[in-house]
Amino acid sequence: xxxxVDGPTAxxxxxIAKALAAHFGLPHLDTGLLYRAVGRQVALNGGNxxxxxxxxxxxxxxxxxxxxxxxxxxxxxGFASRVSVHPAVRRALFDRQRAFALQPGGAVLDxxxxxxxxAPEAQVKLFVTASVAERARRRWLEMTGRGIAADLAAIxxxxxxxxxxxxxxxxxxxxxxxxxxxxxxxxxxxxxxxxAAIAAVAVHRS
Ligand code: DC
Numbered sequence: 067x068x069x070x071v072d073g074p075t076a077x078x079x080x081x082i083a084k085a086l087a088a089h090f091g092l093p094h095l096d097t098g099l100l101y102r103a104v105g106r107q108v109a110l111n112g113g114n115x116x117x118x119x120x121x122x123x124x125x126x127x128x129x130x131x132x133x134x135x136x137x138x139x140x141x142x143x144g145f146a147s148r149v150s151v152h153p154a155v156r157r158a159l160f161d162r163q164r165a166f167a168l169q170p171g172g173a174v175l176d177x178x179x180x181x182x183x184x185a186p187e188a189q190v191k192l193f194v195t196a197s198v199a200e201r202a203r204r205r206w207l208e209m210t211g212r213g214i215a216a217d218l219a220a221i222x223x224x225x226x227x228x229x230x231x232x233x234x235x236x237x238x239x240x241x242x243x244x245x246x247x248x249x250x251x252x253x254x255x256x257x258x259x260x261x262a263a264i265a266a267v268a269v270h271r272s
Contacts, residue, residue: 067092067172068187069267070180073194074229074240075143076201078251078259082194083176085260086267090174095166097177097184098146100159102137103127105145115148124149125158140205140224147228150178151235160184178232181243190270192263193242196252198226 069086073079080096087094105115107127113120136142149155160183167173167185175184181191196204202222209216232240242248247266251259 067189068167068185069172069174069190069192070185070188070243070246071174071176071192071194071263072178072180072182072240072243072246073176073192074178074201074232075225076205077194077196078204078254078256079176079192079194081256082192082249082251082260082263083174086263087174089264090267092172092174093166093169094174094176095163097159097163097175097180099132099137100162101146101150101155102142103131104149104155104159105147106131106134106137106142108149109142109145115145118152118154121149121152122154122158125155140209140221144224144228147231151231151237153237156183156237178240179238181246182241183238186243188243190267191243191246192266193246193248194259194263195248195250198222198229200252201225 071079071083083094104121104124104127107124108115108120111120111124113124115121163175163184167175181188199222202218202225205221206216206218247270249262249266254262
């Protein structure tokens with residue numbers, strides 16, 4: 067069974083995808099991490115994320131980079147969003163994601179275009195979303211919880227900008243796949259959101 071979990075940043079899709087993978091005994095791929103690694107590698111190369119040649123050159127990042135905590139930072143997230151608009155970057159990362167989706171027994175992948183581009187044949191497609199204000203609040207809590215100084219208004223502006231870029235790019239824009247179940251987590255706590263997702267998968271796969 068392939069489970070596609072798409073949605074905007076800080077919607078809870080990563081938490082939900084991880085929980086679904088554990089519950090159904092499937093391997094999980096956070097595809098945003100691949101774009102984050104490209105964004106980080108561009109910076110390490112001294113390149114420009116808006117330049118398609120620099121961004122493509124960064125797709126050859128070493129796998130060790132995927133474990134670097136810096137990939138979780140807001141700065142790298144912004145770079146990831148910028149490199150992800152380039153079709154050549156999306157093509158370069160396609161095979162790896164597609165192979166993961168097609169492994170025997172299935173997989174859970176989360177990202178922006180899993181249900182639309184990477185695995186349109188997924189048996190279950192979820193689109194996880196939440197209001198911008200709530201997503202900013204979660205990101206702020208997560209950052210301050212890790213001892214990082216954070217400005218809520220600035221985070222909200224960044225999230226809105228990232229949504230705008232991810233939804234309006236020409237190649238594989240962020241959107242709910244046809245037939246996807248939309249799960250709005252704005253008023254749901256973690257456990258309630260995970261329970262709703264598990265219930266949705268159980269219904270959809272039958
Ligand atoms: O899910 P995330 O915040 O880690 O993703 C970072 C950026 O990577 C996001 O703003 C857009 C891009 N991305 C993408 O274009 N397609 C994916 N499948 C996953 C992420």
